[in-house]
Amino acid sequence: MTPQEEVEDLLARVAMGDRKAFSTLYDRTSAKLFGICLRILVDRAEAEEALQEAYVRIWNRADAYRVNGFSPMTWLITLTRNIAIDRRRKRPARPAEALDLAETMADAGPGPEAMAAERSEAERLHQCIRELPDDRAAMVRRVYLDGDSYAELAEATGTKLNTVRTWLRRALIQLRECLAR
């Protein structure tokens, strides 16, 4: 069984209320999902709360996973990211950090967890992101991984919100065209 099939199998058992499967799923996936929460929320206690909300939702909604046609890790990552971002947006605004181009380098390339079947897709994505101008690539990452809003991006780059939106949308269209090649 590939790691991907294993997660899929665990989710199917969780959907039937299998607590042991839930415990195994947690052991397999919590470091990744907690990493995502921590990256978005920074504060450890808040990240733990977000992680809890995510896993409780996974426990309650695992049956919904099949319906949407996502690969299992995508479903888990997206669900967790959305919970963390929701919490981030609800808290009082913090001063944005300046956009750091070093971020572009830090995230280059997929991690060891990427599965063989997914690897080519992931490599394609990273390749296409590398084709973007550095500052636009950093924006895409920042929006997805840190959960920045347009307002925060505008503040970080010292630009008007509409300008930032135009930049990012152009970058996304370029990325999308590269992916479709």
Added chain:
Amino acid sequence: MTGPGDTDMPAGGGGGGEDSALAAEYVLGLMPEAEATAFETRLAAEPALEQEVVAWTEYLAMLADGVEDEVPATAVKRRIEAAAFGPDARSARTPFWRALVPYGLGAVAAALLAWVAFTFGPLGPEGDTPLLVADIAVEDQPLAIHAGWFEEAGELLVIREAGNVPADSDLELWVIAGEGPPVSLGLVPEETDRIRYTLPQAVASLLPDATLAVSQEPPGGSTTGAPTGPILGTAPITYY
């Protein structure tokens, strides 16, 4: 397996690059709420647009590969399992009254009750005498807690007779009936010396001949529905 490759993004995407950018913005959570709602209406009617959303979701999730894994503290898993499985998580036998208590008695609910209860007078309801009482004296600490149950009013009066709530923590009261798991009654008052809690019938019915216990918990009380800190003291609940 469903990978983004299976979705066969046609060049230009569903309805052109503009729609693809919209789909990406939607996935990224960048849309203002009104715009997102309008987009969702379109999504329901346009399969190509939906496919675009799925493809973006898959691709962007791959960015998470670049996020450092971080192992959460062990306690987090216990908390999550308690929250997911409900208050019965630790005990296979489910006492019948569990079904009557919606969420156990969370510290938050108890705190809300406490806020209301502050406005009551200092003693038992109108010269009433309590039906049940318990007195906890904590060893090695000058902490003494007296609790009285007023049957007719359906109120538990908790008096901190001596000592203080330790800094950066809360003291939580529990009723333990027989072999059943502890059920939270509320927090020991910190600012004032007494407080009243209105207890649901299902919890009140546990009190006769049960044990009252006090545990030290993080501020706001246990978040698991069970004591997480040390039990500082216990006392039998007896008829007054």
